[in-house]
Amino acid sequence: MKPIPPKTAAPRRKLSVTLDETLLQQVDELATFLGGATDRAYIVEQALHRIIAEHKAFQQWRSQRDRTSA
Numbered sequence: 001m002k003p004i005p006p007k008t009a010a011p012r013r014k015l016s017v018t019l020d021e022t023l024l025q026q027v028d029e030l031a032t033f034l035g036g037a038t039d040r041a042y043i044v045e046q047a048l049h050r051i052i053a054e055h056k057a058f059q060q061w062r063s064q065r066d067r068t069s070a
Helices: 021-034 040-054 056-069
Strands: none
Touching: 021 040, 040 056
């Protein structure tokens, strides 16, 4: 598995979510394991980046949508 890249500053918008207690505990443990400025939001953000990047059908759909709207 690729390592999670260092945290960088980018424009942000707020999203509130409620997670299963066990999953949230694992997120906290991963943040502790990674150390530094790693926090819950960063872990969730990186997970979503990976899911979106690796979802081939979604990428194909976006590409088709972009071509039709251009």
